[in-house]
Amino acid sequence: MGTRERRDRSNKFDHELRVLFSNCANEHLQKPTSLCLTAVGGYGRGELAPGSDLDILILHDGFESQGAISNFVNSFLYPLWDRGISIDHSIRTRSQTREIARSDIRVGLGLLDIRFIAGNEDLHSDVSSDAIESWHKGRDGFLPQLRKSIQEREARFGELAFLLEPDLKEARGGLRDINAIRAIEKSGVVTVSLARLAESEALLSNVRDVLHGDKKRARDQLLLTEQDRIAKIMSFKDADELMGEIAKAARAVDYLMDLTWHRIESAKKGWFNKSKSEQIGKGLIVLNSEVTIEKNYEISSDPGIGFRAAATAAQRGLPLAIDACILLAENFTPLPNPWPKSVLDDLVSLIGAGNSMIRVFEALDQEGLVEKWIPEWSHIRFLPQRNVLHRHTVDRHMLETAVRAAALTRTVKRPDILLVAALFHDIGKGYPKRDHSEYGEELMKPLAERLGFSKVDTEQIALLVREHLLLSAVATRRDLDDPATLNFVIRKIGDPELLQLLHSLSISDGEATGHAAWSDWKAKLVSNLVEKCLSVMAGVKPVSQPDLIPSGELSAEIEVTIAKSSENTDGLEISIIARDQSGLLSAVAGVMTISRLNVRSAKTRTTNNIAMMRWQVEPDANTEVPSVEKLVALIEKVLSGESDLASKIEERINNHRNYPGIPTPPPLVIAANDLATNATIIEVRMHDRPGILYSVTRAISRFGVDIKSAIVSTLGAEAFDTLYVTDFAGEPLSSERAQLLATKVENILITHL
Amino acid sequence: MKLITAIIKPFKLDDVKEALTAFGITGMTVSEASGFGRQGGHTEVYRGAEYTVDLIPKIRLEVLVDGSEADKVIDVIVKAASTGAIGDGKVWSSPVDNIVRVRTGERGTDAI
Numbered sequence: 077m078g079t080r081e082r083r084d085r086s087n088k089f090d091h092e093l094r095v096l097f098s099n100c101a102n103e104h105l106q107k108p109t110s111l112c113l114t115a116v117g118g119y120g121r122g123e124l125a126p127g128s129d130l131d132i133l134i135l136h137d138g139f140e141s142q143g144a145i146s147n148f149v150n151s152f153l154y155p156l157w158d159r160g161i162s163i164d165h166s167i168r169t170r171s172q173t174r175e176i177a178r179s180d181i182r183v184g185l186g187l188l189d190i191r192f193i194a195g196n197e198d199l200h201s202d203v204s205s206d207a208i209e210s211w212h213k214g215r216d217g218f219l220p221q222l223r224k225s226i227q228e229r230e231a232r233f234g235e236l237a238f239l240l241e242p243d244l245k246e247a248r249g250g251l252r253d254i255n256a257i258r259a260i261e262k263s264g265v266v267t268v269s270l271a272r273l274a275e276s277e278a279l280l281s282n283v284r285d286v287l288h289g290d291k292k293r294a295r296d297q298l299l300l301t302e303q304d305r306i307a308k309i310m311s312f313k314d315a316d317e318l319m320g321e322i323a324k325a326a327r328a329v330d331y332l333m334d335l336t337w338h339r340i341e342s343a344k345k346g347w348f349n350k351s352k353s354e355q356i357g358k359g360l361i362v363l364n365s366e367v368t369i370e371k372n373y374e375i376s377s378d379p380g381i382g383f384r385a386a387a388t389a390a391q392r393g394l395p396l397a398i399d400a401c402i403l404l405a406e407n408f409t410p411l412p413n414p415w416p417k418s419v420l421d422d423l424v425s426l427i428g429a430g431n432s433m434i435r436v437f438e439a440l441d442q443e444g445l446v447e448k449w450i451p452e453w454s455h456i457r458f459l460p461q462r463n464v465l466h467r468h469t470v471d472r473h474m475l476e477t478a479v480r481a482a483a484l485t486r487t488v489k490r491p492d493i494l495l496v497a498a499l500f501h502d503i504g505k506g507y508p509k510r511d512h513s514e515y516g517e518e519l520m521k522p523l524a525e526r527l528g529f530s531k532v533d534t535e536q537i538a539l540l541v542r543e544h545l546l547l548s549a550v551a552t553r554r555d556l557d558d559p560a561t562l563n564f565v566i567r568k569i570g571d572p573e574l575l576q577l578l579h580s581l582s583i584s585d586g587e588a589t590g591h592a593a594w595s596d597w598k599a600k601l602v603s604n605l606v607e608k609c610l611s612v613m614a615g616v617k618p619v620s621q622p623d624l625i626p627s628g629e630l631s632a633e634i635e636v637t638i639a640k641s642s643e644n645t646d647g648l649e650i651s652i653i654a655r656d657q658s659g660l661l662s663a664v665a666g667v668m669t670i671s672r673l674n675v676r677s678a679k680t681r682t683t684n685n686i687a688m689m690r691w692q693v694e695p696d697a698n699t700e701v702p703s704v705e706k707l708v709a710l711i712e713k714v715l716s717g718e719s720d721l722a723s724k725i726e727e728r729i730n731n732h733r734n735y736p737g738i739p740t741p742p743p744l745v746i747a748a749n750d751l752a753t754n755a756t757i758i759e760v761r762m763h764d765r766p767g768i769l770y771s772v773t774r775a776i777s778r779f780g781v782d783i784k785s786a787i788v789s790t791l792g793a794e795a796f797d798t799l800y801v802t803d804f805a806g807e808p809l810s811s812e813r814a815q816l817l818a819t820k821v822e823n824i825l826i827t828h829l
Numbered sequence: 830m831k832l833i834t835a836i837i838k839p840f841k842l843d844d845v846k847e848a849l850t851a852f853g854i855t856g857m858t859v860s861e862a863s864g865f866g867r868q869g870g871h872t873e874v875y876r877g878a879e880y881t882v883d884l885i886p887k888i889r890l891e892v893l894v895d896g897s898e899a900d901k902v903i904d905v906i907v908k909a910a911s912t913g914a915i916g917d918g919k920v921w922s923s924p925v926d927n928i929v930r931v932r933t934g935e936r937g938t939d940a941i
Contacts, residue, residue: 463898
């Protein structure tokens with residue numbers, strides 16, 4: 077086992093073949109120098125696994141007769157075949173080789189590694205330079221073919237890092253991918269840091285050597301039954317450690333492969349050459365269609381930049397540049413305890429980005445940043461699960477769960493809690509003496525507090541972690557028609573909102589685990605259980621109206637004060653008191669949008685014709701904060717109809733669309749009448765973007781109803797607006813009218829996505 | 830020879846399996862099924878929206894037995910699967926012409 081053994085094996089064959097070749101050539105050929113023996117593929121690279129074929133190519137210059145060549149080849153190959161050595165051979169002239177390399181990408185790839193063994197050295201060097209040249213020139217045709225073949229291979233063999241019985245050669249992240257990356261490098265289209273591959277290649281090759289043993293034509297699939305034996309031979313503690321190391325190696329390959337394709341695509345678009353950069357946040361730019369950190373930015377004075385960069389990249393569907401990750405790791409600055417709210421927000425937007433999060437998270441993890449920020453992560457990093465239900469290592473399983481949870485954020489009131497619970501639900505795994513759910517709860521409590529969650533939220537997240545298997549266990553094993561079953565669940569999860577969170581977590585967890593653990597059938601059982609429990613709990617409490625009461629009389633039509641936010645480090649708190657009039661809320665919301673003040677949360681309430689508003693906003697990077705006078709003037713202009721707000725906002729939304737973006741669930745608008753507050757509640761849930769509140773409130777005002785109060789919040793990248801509306805007489809809307817309004821608002825949000 | 834098919838509530842599977850094993854039945858086929866009978870599915874109202882749950886998840890269990898044992902096996906299943914509530918399921922038997930054990934080629938009652 078080891079590179080040296082593979083080299084020795086290859087050298088040994090070289091020597092034998094050289095002797096045999098020269099004997100046969102002298103015996104059968106008129107001009108022995110008209111032939112050349114070369115090695116291609118793995119043998120060409122000079123590394124032979126015990127069970128590998130010898131791939132050889134015999135080149136000739138066309139001088140010898142067909143008969144002479146055939147006699148030569150027979151006398152050369154038969155002794156080898158008789159000894160049971162498996163040889164893949166071909167016999168070609170230079171032009172035949174060029175022809176076939178052009179039409180068959182596999183031949184072309186194999187020729188990139190061509191190596192001289194014996195005979196006429198000039199023949200070898202001609203063919204070798206042909207191969208490189210043709211690969212270079214034909215890359216626009218070859219690279220898409222190569223990519224397709226890699227994708228087909230992945231569909232067939234799966235991902236090496238996450239499979240229980242992976243194929244070391246063919247699976248994604250395996251040995252064949254390493255060769256593919258090398259071939260891409262040789263095409264000259266992008267540069268790839270091959271040094272990063274060396275460690276992975278050595279480990280995967282060593283495991284394969286041990287797996288092959290002395291067997292001829294051994295398989296490359298690492299079966300469960302073999303893993304203990306191999307771990308022992310290679311002096312790993314156990315099979316888990318072996319599989320963990322394999323996962324690590326494969327992930328490094330996988331990551332580099334993703335990055336390589338991404339760079340090729342950018343190069344194709346021409347961005348690579350132009351190196352156009354665009355500022356997208358404080359200290360962040362998009363360069364070569366990757367998110368990266370500005371040159372000379374003071375990283376050490378801004379500990380939140382890591383998550384800001386990650387969230388920005390994931391939400392825009394862009395990768396996080398490898399250089400940025402290295403920079404972050406080199407200048408690592410720990411986060412304060414607890415994390416600032418803006419960092420937690422960024423973590424939530426990162427997790428909530430769905431599929432595009434995995435690539436960004438992997439990039440952080442590859443540089444060891446995740447462990448530094450969240451030390452609890454180390455223990456489950458690359459931790460295999462030797463369990464027939466699971467497909468993935470623990471860390472990847474939690475990421476996959478978070479991806480599924482991101483699609484369900486609209487089904488719960490607290491998407492931030494759902495996403496964080498999903499990302500950490502199995503954090504207690506890998507401690508054999510402890511039940512992973514219970515221990516997970518213990519680990520989760522201090523972790524959630526450190527992330528910056530309130531005491532109440534922390535308790536909820538920890539409870540979700542502890543009970544994440546409750547619903548599926550009860551639904552399949554207990555009588556759902558028995559009130560005792562429902563009471564059992566309700567005693568543990570007393571709150572309807574928490575139950576819905578747990579339901580979404582169970583679905584995400586089940587879907588991420590795989591078909592063996594989750595099916596439509598099981599999903600239905602679980603949702604039956606949840607619905608029955610909810611009907612026992614009877615309804616869901618709406619959010620109560622904000623407690624803002626104006627004090628005294630108005631001194632001006634509109635009063636504005638701006639102060640530093642007490643909640644966000646870079647944020648502002650803007651308070652507005654104004655005489656109420658139709659369209660006031662949408663005017664103020666619109667002014668915030670065009671002034672590039674991103675609304676994080678807001679509370680408004682109108683009493684006795686006076687509107688009070690309190691806004692928490694975050695100015696865009698490099699945006700000058702407008703003065704109080706400017707804001708008042710803008711609002712007045714909009715209210716009097718002088719300013720064309722709609723088109724300016726449209727422009728803002730369009731700018732926002734310039735990025736690839738990520739798939740998000742459609743907006744959701746729910747109407748419900750609330751007897752306690754004597755108003756109709758309109759609840760809006762959607763992916764955050766500029767101008768939502770403006771669109772929503774404008775649609776409501778145009779519908780001819782009053783907005784009494786509003787609560788606006790942004791949880792990660794999820795906007796969550798609750799509006800209390802009445803008709804002009806101050807009465808709640810009829811349920812038909814409320815429904816119509818909800819549909820109307822939803823349609824507007826869908827068409828303006 | 831008879832094929833006994835039972836549709837039961839999912840949580841009763843373990844009880845039924847245990848009862849059948851105690852009776853001496855060693856093999857059975859279990860699958861996830863959905864359906865409804867007189868129970869007719871049900872409708873839930875939640876926050877103004879109506880969810881219709883028309884197909885209810887059930888377990889389908891199949892056992893091959895000698896004709897003389899069929900009635901006793903049915904009794905065993907019914908007893909173990911019963912909760913007395915609506916939706917407990919159904920058990921039925923049907924005649925079987927022949928059975929072959931794939932591994933040995935044995936036929937008829939020998940293959941049960």
